[in-house]
Amino acid sequence: MSEIANTFTLDGQIVQFTPGQTILEAALDAGLYIPHLCFNPELKPHGSCKLCTVIVNGRSGSACTIKAMPGQEVQSSTPELDGRRRLQLQMIFVEGNHFCPGCEKSGNCKLQAVAYDLEMLNPHFPHFFPERPIDASHPDVMIDFNRCILCEQCVQTSRDVDGKNIFALAGRGMKSHLVINSPSGKLGDTDFALTDKAAHVCPVGAILEKRVGYAKPIGERKYDEQTIREQIAADAEGGL
Amino acid sequence: MTHLTLSLVEIATPILDRHHNDPTRLLQILHDIQDELDYISPETMEYLANKLEIPITRVQSVVEFYSFFHAKPNGKFRILFSDNITDRMLGNKDLFDHMLNRLHLEPDTVSEDGLVSVGMTSCTGMCDQGPALLINNMPITHLTPRRIDEICDLVKSGLPVSNWPSHYFKVDNNIRRADELLATAYNMGDAIKAAVAKGAQGMLDEMKRSNLRGRGGAGFTTGVKWELCRNSQSDERFIVCNADEGEPGTFKDRVLLQSFAGHVFEGMTIAGFTTGAKQGFVYLRAEYKYLVKSLQIFLENMRAAGFLGQNILGIDGFDFDIEIHLGAGAYVCGEETALIESLEGKAGRPRIRPPFPVTCGYKNKPTVVNNVETLCKVTEIARRGGAWYEGRGTRQSTGTKLLSVSGDCARPGIYEFPFGVRISDVLEECGAKDVIAVQISGAAGVCLAPHEFHRRIAFEDVPTAGSFMIFGKDRDMFEVALNFAEFFAHESCGFCSPCRIGTSLVKDMMQKIAVGRGTKYEINEIQRLRDQMKNFAHCGLGQTAGNAICDCITKFRPAFDKHLSSRDFLPAFDLELSLARSREVTHRDDADAHLGAK
Ligand SMILES: Cc1cc2nc3c(=O)[nH]c(=O)nc-3n(C[C@H](O)[C@H](O)[C@H](O)COP(=O)(O)O)c2cc1C
Ligand code: SF4
Ligand code: SF4
Ligand code: FES
Numbered sequence: 001m002s003e004i005a006n007t008f009t010l011d012g013q014i015v016q017f018t019p020g021q022t023i024l025e026a027a028l029d030a031g032l033y034i035p036h037l038c039f040n041p042e043l044k045p046h047g048s049c050k051l052c053t054v055i056v057n058g059r060s061g062s063a064c065t066i067k068a069m070p071g072q073e074v075q076s077s078t079p080e081l082d083g084r085r086r087l088q089l090q091m092i093f094v095e096g097n098h099f100c101p102g103c104e105k106s107g108n109c110k111l112q113a114v115a116y117d118l119e120m121l122n123p124h125f126p127h128f129f130p131e132r133p134i135d136a137s138h139p140d141v142m143i144d145f146n147r148c149i150l151c152e153q154c155v156q157t158s159r160d161v162d163g164k165n166i167f168a169l170a171g172r173g174m175k176s177h178l179v180i181n182s183p184s185g186k187l188g189d190t191d192f193a194l195t196d197k198a199a200h201v202c203p204v205g206a207i208l209e210k211r212v213g214y215a216k217p218i219g220e221r222k223y224d225e226q227t228i229r230e231q232i233a234a235d236a237e238g239g240l
Numbered sequence: 241m242t243h244l245t246l247s248l249v250e251i252a253t254p255i256l257d258r259h260h261n262d263p264t265r266l267l268q269i270l271h272d273i274q275d276e277l278d279y280i281s282p283e284t285m286e287y288l289a290n291k292l293e294i295p296i297t298r299v300q301s302v303v304e305f306y307s308f309f310h311a312k313p314n315g316k317f318r319i320l321f322s323d324n325i326t327d328r329m330l331g332n333k334d335l336f337d338h339m340l341n342r343l344h345l346e347p348d349t350v351s352e353d354g355l356v357s358v359g360m361t362s363c364t365g366m367c368d369q370g371p372a373l374l375i376n377n378m379p380i381t382h383l384t385p386r387r388i389d390e391i392c393d394l395v396k397s398g399l400p401v402s403n404w405p406s407h408y409f410k411v412d413n414n415i416r417r418a419d420e421l422l423a424t425a426y427n428m429g430d431a432i433k434a435a436v437a438k439g440a441q442g443m444l445d446e447m448k449r450s451n452l453r454g455r456g457g458a459g460f461t462t463g464v465k466w467e468l469c470r471n472s473q474s475d476e477r478f479i480v481c482n483a484d485e486g487e488p489g490t491f492k493d494r495v496l497l498q499s500f501a502g503h504v505f506e507g508m509t510i511a512g513f514t515t516g517a518k519q520g521f522v523y524l525r526a527e528y529k530y531l532v533k534s535l536q537i538f539l540e541n542m543r544a545a546g547f548l549g550q551n552i553l554g555i556d557g558f559d560f561d562i563e564i565h566l567g568a569g570a571y572v573c574g575e576e577t578a579l580i581e582s583l584e585g586k587a588g589r590p591r592i593r594p595p596f597p598v599t600c601g602y603k604n605k606p607t608v609v610n611n612v613e614t615l616c617k618v619t620e621i622a623r624r625g626g627a628w629y630e631g632r633g634t635r636q637s638t639g640t641k642l643l644s645v646s647g648d649c650a651r652p653g654i655y656e657f658p659f660g661v662r663i664s665d666v667l668e669e670c671g672a673k674d675v676i677a678v679q680i681s682g683a684a685g686v687c688l689a690p691h692e693f694h695r696r697i698a699f700e701d702v703p704t705a706g707s708f709m710i711f712g713k714d715r716d717m718f719e720v721a722l723n724f725a726e727f728f729a730h731e732s733c734g735f736c737s738p739c740r741i742g743t744s745l746v747k748d749m750m751q752k753i754a755v756g757r758g759t760k761y762e763i764n765e766i767q768r769l770r771d772q773m774k775n776f777a778h779c780g781l782g783q784t785a786g787n788a789i790c791d792c793i794t795k796f797r798p799a800f801d802k803h804l805s806s807r808d809f810l811p812a813f814d815l816e817l818s819l820a821r822s823r824e825v826t827h828r829d830d831a832d833a834h835l836g837a838k
């Protein structure tokens with residue numbers, strides 16, 4: 001097949017892809033931004049947050065799971081889709097307990113960054129205020145389940161990269177929650193280590209290194225300098 | 241070792257042996273263990289994880305996902321009332337309260353002596369003979385206050401459910417209208433022989449000719465599905481019979497499995513013959529666990545007669561066998577990829593599609609998932625041919641369809657009609673009068689008002705998986721919508737954020753309306769959330785979760801308005817009421833201790 005055939009359009013722009021790539025991967029490689037949250041380029045797509053929802057040839061689907069195909073017409077940056085994404089973010093925010101001003105991840109948090117970028121101004125819905133005690137049993141890492149968005153990036157990384165299987169999702173519906181693989185259910189009773197890759201994949205402030213609070217002041221952090229959209233464009237340029 | 245661990249080992253060892261320590265059989269193992277120990281304690285989870293060589297979290301994940309597994313003691317007797325809208329219309333709530341009173345219990349709390357607990361569960365598929373309950377997975381139908389008293393007495397006597405008089409567990413078929421499927425006499429092996437005579441390719445051609453479409457809801461052409469599976473490169477293939485029948489208001493698969501199991505099993509065997517699969521599974525919802533024994537006897541008889549097992553009909557290499565696999569109370573497991581996850585011994589979270597099961601299903605091998613009724617229809621095609629089959633029904637919807645009719649009518653039960661039958665004809669036949677609405681295809685389906693009763697049951701008009709719930713003139717359609725909202729919030733698998741959070745937000749808003757604090761604002765919000773789930777959710781559950789509720793809002797608006805406050809907005813939180821406790825503590829009740837000018 002010729003090179004030219006392997007293109008699709010994203011909001012009218014032509015995007016090249018390598019066969020096997022998803023729409024989101026190809027777009028990111030081209031420096032084009034499709035909002036996303038649970039996607040991590042190093043892991044298998046999870047497809048649960050649905051922020052990356054686009055319209056492909058007239059049908060809704062997740063850009064992070066749909067394979068790029070020659071000739072696809074993909075819509076992403078439309079007022080309707082961005083409105084839905086904003087609504088989706090509001091839903092995600094009220095589900096957990098996100099007190100961003102007091103969160104050590106603020107400024108480095110993808111959820112917050114995407115919400116800023118999409119101009120989500122308020123949570124809109126009544127908060128669920130779930131009760132989720134934190135786990136501080138581990139000497140070097142703490143887990144604040146209040147901020148967990150159930151993206152399973154820690155689950156995948158611990159299982160597939162670290163080979164340890166420390167995390168899993170349990171429960172159903174709104175009772176879904178992250179659980180830890182030890183008889184006590186505590187992180188301190190596992191062989192989890194700060195050097196594990198899984199200690200550093202959480203897109204939000206749920207898995208945090210202890211004793212490094214605010215090393216870099218809020219205001220000078222990753223997404224304080226550049227929006228997530230600008231950062232992705234810059235990353236793509238650096239990679240070219 | 242403590243006494244408890246010793247008995248755990250004694251109880252678990254034969255169970256684990258029976259299941260070959262196979263983690264894909266985790267749900268079956270948990271069912272068997274729970275039958276003995278009443279619940280799955282953390283100690284049991286740890287023990288099983290060690291024995292099966294899987295993480296404890298995998299066991300915990302499964303136990304917490306399925307409604308019928310319990311991580312806490314639930315009593316020797318676990319009673320669950322079916323809570324479909326049809327049960328509610330038949331007064332299940334009063335009977336529930338009556339039982340709680342008699343047993344001096346709170347809902348979902350075990351009695352102090354550890355004897356019994358009573359709760360609610362989603363539709364148990366007994367809508368034509370409700371109100372119904374399950375006691376230790378055995379169904380009791382036609383509940384009356386008197387029957388509840390008798391059940392309470394038996395519970396208090398401590399007699400194991402297996403020793404109760406069998407008449408309590410009688411489940412009726414209520415076949416009201418029989419056509420090709422229900423009226424034809426069964427002769428074991430006829431269909432398999434007819435298929436074999438055609439050859440695998442010949443049978444596939446007949447299937448495609450028949451234009452049979454799946455009866456589980458989506459209406460995919462069965463012949464095409466089989467062909468995709470047959471043509472997928474693989475050393476192994478599987479046939480799965482979807483007997484999860486979780487859609488509220490449907491129960492036709494229960495009747496087929498109870499009295500037409502031969503059709504189901506032969507349909508599966510023919511699917512195996514045609515696609516080259518050698519193993520079949522029946523994924524049976526736990527609510528129908530009472531059928532397992534009779535199904536297993538039927539399978540034994542088929543094996544003995546040479547219609548299952550190795551070299552069927554003496555044909556070299558025609559091997560096929562069937563295993564029954566129990567679900568554990570999760571509606572989403574009717575979705576075919578969630579079903580496959582469950583069949584592999586995991587929580588039933590739907591997979592990313594594509595790949596579809598026909599190329600990558602059970603154990604990542606090509607797998608055909610077909611509904612119980614679809615598989616029965618296969619035997620008709622094998623016996624009488626695709627051209628004959630195509631002659632019944634409509635062009636796009638060939639053959640007959642079973643309808644599970646319940647709600648306000650004289651004769652609830654199973655009706656077999658050729659596709660194309662009008663809603664009004666079904667209503668006439670089942671003796672329904674003064675109908676204000678019919679809910680077609682369950683909570684995930686559509687709600688039709690009288691001006692639509694001329695429409696036809698068919699994929700090209702009103703498609704249905706079979707549920708047909710009738711609402712008479714005194715029914716409050718708001719209550720119907722509320723029941724569906726509660727159902728979806730309870731059954732969302734929780735994987736994707738639109739459905740997980742959306743179904744709960746919708747439920748909360750509906751409950752807010754129910755207590756008189758809802759306004760037009762909530763009505764608009766519910767419609768916005770429906771659109772969100774329809775466009776953003778990962779699987780059919782979330783995509784359809786708001787449909788029937790919004791149908792009710794559009795078509796039965798006065799029923800909603802009656803419950804609405806005339807204000808623009810009221811917070812769910814009642815500040816005045818919340819201050820009651822402070823007033824009590826401070827012994828104040830003066831005007832200043834109340835909000836606003838009273
Ligand atoms: C939430 C959900 C629940 C479902 N429940 C069932 C069910 O109980 N039984 C069934 O046969 N199909 C059910 N389906 C449809 C199945 O995914 C699948 O399409 C069907 O089993 C295919 O069989 P068929 O082609 O014979 O209809 C459900 C789908 C969804 C999205
Ligand atoms: S802890 Fe973080 S990485 Fe793990 S599931 Fe929650 S949000 Fe995702
Ligand atoms: S739509 Fe609902 S049931 Fe389906 S995957 Fe999402 S959360 Fe689970
Ligand atoms: S990024 Fe695609 S669903 Fe989350």
Ligand code: FES
Nearest residue numbers: 103109147204205
């Ligand atoms: S700022 Fe996003 S979770 Fe803390």
